[in-house]
Each structure stands twice: as structure tokens, then as C-alpha cells.
Amino acid sequence: MISRRFFLTSGLASVAATTALANAPAVSLRPVARDPASLISAGGGLKGLLSRAGLSGEVACAVADVKTGLRLEAEGAGAGLPPASVAKALTALYALDVLGADHRFTTQIVATGGISGGVVAGDLVLVGGGDPMLNTDTLAQLAKALKAAGIREVRGAFRVWEGALPQIKSIDPGQPDHVGYSPAISGLALNYNRVHFEWKRAGQGWAVTMDARTKKYRPEVSVATMKIAQRSLPVYSYSEGKDTDRWTVASKALGKGGARWLPVRHPGAYAADVFRTMARANGIKLPAPKIARSRPSGQVVAHHNSPPLDLMLKATLKYSNNLMAEMIGLAATQARGGRPRTLKDSAGAMNRWAQATYGMANTRLVDHSGLGEASRVTPDDMVSALVASYRDGRLKPLLKSFPMRDSKGRILKGHPIKVAAKTGTLNFVSGLGGFMTATDGTVLAFAIFSADQKARSRISRAERERPQGARSWNRRAKQVQQKLIERWGRVYGS
Structure with a gap:
């Protein structure tokens, strides 16, 4: 998907820019202007990146400009996958809208x-x-x-x-x-x-x-x-x-x-x-x-x-506390006049609110924390909520910084891309949704959901705390997330 901004802009990238996120070049390079479309299609484009990652299961993603809402790139953006704890970001927006930031x-x-x-x-x-x-x-x-x-x-x-x-x-x-x-x-x-x-x-x-x-x-x-x-x-x-x-x-x-x-x-x-x-x-x-x-x-x-609700939500998102998300979500549903008997009842009320507020027509959450594996969110739905929340300034200040890492998992303190996002992890499920600020100051909203549901279905109840293979799969999924963020920073914000 090629955005309008690339046809209106020239000389966006150089060889130096494309290598800045990996290793420094051995010799000094002169900037060489590239055709914007070549940045998008380099290395097989988005599909090529996901194919080379070799992650089993499904990966779906979407990225948009926060100012215009224009979708810049997507893969499987309409596919509903388990969001894991990324769902807590939507719960935070729900609670802020219904209860207010000062609620105690x-x-x-x-x-x-x-x-x-x-x-x-x-x-x-x-x-x-x-x-x-x-x-x-x-x-x-x-x-x-x-x-x-x-x-x-x-x-x-x-x-x-x-x-x-x-x-x-x-x-x-x-x-x-x-x-x-x-x-x-x-x-x-x-x-x-x-x-x-x-x-x-x-x-x-x-x-x-x-x-x-x-x-x-x-x-x-x-x-x-x-x-x-x-x-x-x-x-x-x-x-x-x-x-x-x-x-x-x-x-x-x-x-x-x-x-x-x-x-x-x-x-x-x-x-x-x-x-x-x-x-x-x-x-x-x-x-x-x-x-x-x-x-x-x-x-x-x-x-x-x-404490006031906004501080509680910041803690909920930072520590990904399931109980806090569920209790706050239930309280919001009751404040709207609902009488939920189960988490699914309350999540259903939040789903309807999300559709009415953000147009999230394909969101099917079964709780407020994302712990339930039957929950489904599409990247496109999540990005819609993120773009709208960026405009009103409610969510981004509550999200924690997501550090970029090197190939050995070590934090890169000087990385030029800054990310504020909500992570989500279940066995063979990994999600990330939030905002990235590229080198040139461009802010993008993105959502990435990955899931190997066949592998997950083979886990017995007794094995769910530490199933074999889940940790290495989730580590690879996080590496894919970082590669996507680096790609979007290089292509859409340099």
C-alpha cells in the first residue's frame, strides 16, 4: 500500500539512512536520493519481511499517520487475532471515556x-x-x-x-x-x-x-x-x-x-x-x-x-495487571448502566462502545485484560482507536516506553526511533500496539498481532504456565515487531 505522501515527497532517503539502524558503514557514503516507491518494495516489501521472519502461525499488522489517519501499510489488517494484553489499551480508553481521569x-x-x-x-x-x-x-x-x-x-x-x-x-x-x-x-x-x-x-x-x-x-x-x-x-x-x-x-x-x-x-x-x-x-x-x-x-x-483513574491506568498498562484492567472495565460498564454478571457480558458492552466510538466493527473481546484466548481484534480496528486517541491526547501519556534492542536482546539506548506502546503476551501469542516517533519527528500509530493458534491449542491446562517452545516463539515474534517498526521508521519517517 503506497500512500499519497510518497508521491508528494522526493529525496526522502539515502543509503546512510537505510543502514543507520544496523551497523555503521565502514566508509563514508554520500547521500543518494532514492525513489520513494523503492523504499517500500525493497527486499520484497512488507510481505518479504514477514516471509523471511519464518514465524509460524499468522502475523497481521497495520500502520497509519496519526495526523491524517491514512493507512500507510498493512498485511492482514482485517484478520481478527488474540490481542493479549494490548486489549488493556482499549480498556483504558473505555474507562477514561466513561468514568473520567479524576475518578476514584x-x-x-x-x-x-x-x-x-x-x-x-x-x-x-x-x-x-x-x-x-x-x-x-x-x-x-x-x-x-x-x-x-x-x-x-x-x-x-x-x-x-x-x-x-x-x-x-x-x-x-x-x-x-x-x-x-x-x-x-x-x-x-x-x-x-x-x-x-x-x-x-x-x-x-x-x-x-x-x-x-x-x-x-x-x-x-x-x-x-x-x-x-x-x-x-x-x-x-x-x-x-x-x-x-x-x-x-x-x-x-x-x-x-x-x-x-x-x-x-x-x-x-x-x-x-x-x-x-x-x-x-x-x-x-x-x-x-x-x-x-x-x-x-x-x-x-x-x-x-x-489514586485518580489516570494514574491507576498508567500502572495497569505499565505492569499489565489483569485484575486492575478487569475491575476498572467492570466499573465502567456499570457506570454506563450495565449489569454484567460475567466478564464476557462487560466486554460485550465495551465492544459495542468501541464500535460506536471508533468504528471497531470487528472487535470481539471476552474480557478487559486480554487474558481470555477467545478475544479477537483486527489491526485495522486497533489503529483506528489509536489514531483517534492520539488526537484527543488521552492514551499516549499512559503508555510505557518500548525499548528497541539489538540482535542479542540488549536495549539500544540511542536508537533514533522512539516507541510508546502496550505489549501483549500469551503462549504463542504476541501483540504490540501504540505509537512510534521516527527520526524526522513523524508519529505513526501501529498494531501488530501474531499468533500460532495450532501450537496454542496443543497445550494442556497444566502446561500453560511454561509450555515447551512458547518462550522461543514469543522471542521471535518480538523480533518481528522490531523489524516492522524499523521498516516503518525508515520508509515513512526518514
Whole structure:
């Protein structure tokens, strides 16, 4: 695809320019003007580049000028492929449009009865407000606020309400039980709904702990338990109790010691467990927690506001946090009047919004994080959203820098092309979408999706954490992405 700009421009490139992104020439070269079309077709053009890459599966891509929206080049731009975490960029735009950059989520402590002499006559309720960044430090602050308010006793029950968002046991049930990137969802999340499991050698065995740690606190929890089983495989097994997560780990897998974060399946019970510990540390004894079935009314005795949404989205995109994307996406759907029961329901609402807002007629997401393998986005749809978002200035400041690398994977600090983008990685799936600024200052929007769905379909559920061949495939896919970016910088921005 040859753009209008190439017929209006002459002398765009030189031999020196085409070698600047590889190795410096051995001798000084005089600039030699080239026909613009020759830059596009050199080496077989875009098709030749993709063919030489030898990446199994499909690669689809599109690139456009952000000022005009003109598509400069594309291959399979109408093919719907799994976007992986590139989907989070669309979720960010959705949330900004619906909730606004200054939106905050509020967690409250509510007393349902009167307070006299430091005694709450009714219930004390931990009320979740959908804050995906709530952590143990926050609960410690809320407990201190209760103490500062003079509260020392609760005559009624201690309850927890997590109904601000639907309760979902796992972001993607197809993932192994033990992976921390697919926890449960509800209106109350603590430490991204993960519990810290640590083991250390103790005599002939191991000492294990399950806690809700941060840098400042390490409260042990009772709602998640771990037992060591005398076996080699599976490494982990999970069973669900009443408001508890029961884990076992294979003794043969423990070695001398280690730690990892495990997903939490009962977020409300987990947060209540930790808050009860923090309250006790402040001299407030709370009874065993109960789950509240409806939002309580009463006096707000302490509260915590999350950071503003734009800062939360920046963190979501930087760390590619699945839980944050899902909770924020669900909150946006509910704010539009939707009543989603599942992530697919909420993603469907976002799909309709994307079509109405950006013309993304072929986007079929099943969640807000991109973890679900059934999601499909076309490069052309993604580029449409990127171009529009560049004009309103909302997305690019939230995206992290994507470093260019040499053939050994080392970052090239002085690379002339600057990229701000969202990456996406699943087993045998790799995506990249965002903005590149070429040497001459030209800004382009691009989307690249790669997937070997046959290889992915052969992976069993138990193998999904580290399947054979996936890491090397994804590494090659990232190399293709960089070659495409370098090509577009050389052809359309030098």
C-alpha cells in the first residue's frame, strides 16, 4: 500500500539512512536520493519481511499517520487475532471515556448502629468500592483511623460487603489454578487478590507461611492454607472450602526455599481476615467476619480513596495487571448502566462502545485484560482507536516506553526511533500496539498481532504456565515487531 505522501515527497532517503539502524558503514557514503516507491518494495516489501521472519502461525499488522489517519501499510489488517494484553489499551480508553481521569474508588468502614463511649452498638462493615489497588497498608490505615475516632468495641457483627462488582472466581478458568495473574474478582480486592506463600528449610522438612505482605506488614492469614504433600507432581493442587482456599504443594518441588504469590478465590473473606488482624493491632477486637448480602447504610467512620483513574491506568498498562484492567472495565460498564454478571457480558458492552466510538466493527473481546484466548481484534480496528486517541491526547501519556534492542536482546539506548506502546503476551501469542516517533519527528500509530493458534491449542491446562517452545516463539515474534517498526521508521519517517 503506497500512500499519497510518497508521491508528494522526493529525496526522502539515502543509503546512510537505510543502514543507520544496523551497523555503521565502514566508509563514508554520500547521500543518494532514492525513489520513494523503492523504499517500500525493497527486499520484497512488507510481505518479504514477514516471509523471511519464518514465524509460524499468522502475523497481521497495520500502520497509519496519526495526523491524517491514512493507512500507510498493512498485511492482514482485517484478520481478527488474540490481542493479549494490548486489549488493556482499549480498556483504558473505555474507562477514561466513561468514568473520567479524576475518578476514584472509595473503600469505607461503616457503623450500622450508634456509637457511644467508643462502642459500636450495631455492626461494623468493611465496604468495598471496587478499588483494585487496595493493599494491606491501606487496611492498616483504616484500622488506625478507627482507633483515632475512639472506637474500641463492636457489639454487633463484623461484616464485609464486596457486591460493588460481580463476583467471579477466576479471570480465565482455563488457566492453571495456581497462577497469580488469574485471581478472583469482586468489589473488594486486596493485594491484587493474591496471597504470599513462602517456604524455608526447617530440619528435615519445611516451614511454610501464607501472608498478606507488603514492605511494611506481613500479617498471616487463615483463609488460605498450605499443606506439603509427599509427591513430585502436580506441583500444586487446590480445593475450595467455605470462604477458604486450600492448597497443597509437592515436597519434591520445594528445594531449599522460595516464595510465590498465589491467587485468592474468596476476596471478601481475605480482606476481612487481614482487616481484623490490623484492628486487633490497634486495640480493637472484632468478631469473626460475616459476608454482607446487601450494601449497608449507616455512619461512615473511616474511608480511603484510591489514586485518580489516570494514574491507576498508567500502572495497569505499565505492569499489565489483569485484575486492575478487569475491575476498572467492570466499573465502567456499570457506570454506563450495565449489569454484567460475567466478564464476557462487560466486554460485550465495551465492544459495542468501541464500535460506536471508533468504528471497531470487528472487535470481539471476552474480557478487559486480554487474558481470555477467545478475544479477537483486527489491526485495522486497533489503529483506528489509536489514531483517534492520539488526537484527543488521552492514551499516549499512559503508555510505557518500548525499548528497541539489538540482535542479542540488549536495549539500544540511542536508537533514533522512539516507541510508546502496550505489549501483549500469551503462549504463542504476541501483540504490540501504540505509537512510534521516527527520526524526522513523524508519529505513526501501529498494531501488530501474531499468533500460532495450532501450537496454542496443543497445550494442556497444566502446561500453560511454561509450555515447551512458547518462550522461543514469543522471542521471535518480538523480533518481528522490531523489524516492522524499523521498516516503518525508515520508509515513512526518514
